[in-house]
Each structure stands twice: as structure tokens, then as C-alpha cells.
């Protein structure tokens with residue numbers, strides 16, 4: 001039985017074989033990866049370890065591990081444009097005024113003007129902004145989009161950006 005429960009709450013950053021941070025796993029998962037030799041400690045300058053003790057074993061679990069094999073990259077495709085994915089991309093906020101209430105889907109270039117139902121032409125907008133905008137472009141009604149709509153990117157890329165951004 002493992003006594004120290006607290007270190008088990010901690011997480012370990014997993015790097016790919018080519019040293020890209022790809023995800024964060026809990027320490028149990030990291031131990032499994034290490035003992036099955038699927039991963040090895042990463043040598044960052046300030047390598048830190050979490051000590052995990054059981055009655056007959058003390059494990060030093062590094063904060064960063066690197067997969068030894070090309071991970072079977074989970075196949076990831078750009079998701080189809082739908083409300084759920086769109087809400088996630090736009091952080092559940094109207095992209096014109098920031099409201100979180102009565103959210104709808106807005107076609108930046110209206111469909112009546114040839115706008116497509118594609119990632120770069122749809123945004124989350126609250127009901128009142130959507131009504132105000134009506135069948136026009138944001139420029140025509142003097143509304144400003146706070147983001148440039150684009151397709152969501154690979155979760156590993158987001159993770160890498162977040163990881164390096166914090167250091």
C-alpha cells in the first residue's frame with residue numbers, strides 16, 4: 001500500500017520522443033509508464049522529483065518524463081462545426097460583447113451573402129448581438145469581433161503552448 005497520498009495528487013508532464021510536451025498525467029500513470037519502460041525521466045536543468053513511498057519501496061518520480069517510443073498518436077481531426085465545439089472554442093462567450101447569456105451561432109458573413117458554415121465564418125454571439133447584426137457583416141453595423149474565427153487546433157499543440165507559456 002502506498003502511504004503518502006498527497007504526492008499522488010501531483011501530475012507529471014509527458015514529452016514525446018521528439019521532446020514536445022504533449023500532456024499531463026497523474027503520478028500513478030507516470031509510474032506505470034516508467035516501470036514498464038515506456039517512458040524515461042527527462043533531463044531538464046531543474047529536474048525535480050516527487051518521492052512516493054510504500055512499505056518496501058521508495059520511488060523518485062520525475063516531474064517530466066519522455067516517452068521512449070513514438071506514441072500511437074491518437075488520431076485527431078478538426079472537429080465538425082457544431083454548437084458544442086463552437087462554444088468550447090469561443091469560451092462560452094459572445095465574441096462581440098462578451099456576454100455569456102442566450103448564446104447563438106452567428107455567421108460572420110451572413111449565409112444570405114454567401115457565408116459558409118465553416119470554422120472561419122462562425123462565432124458564438126449572444127441573442128441581442130446576433131439580432132443587432134441581423135443580415136449584415138460586422139463592419140456594416142459597426143460591430144467588432146474580438147477574435148478571428150479559425151478551426152480549433154490539435155490538443156497537443158494547445159498543451160505545448162500553455163506549457164511553454166508558463167515557464
Ligand SMILES: [Zn+2]
Pocket residue numbers: 094095096097098099125126127128129130
Ligand atoms: Zn453579445
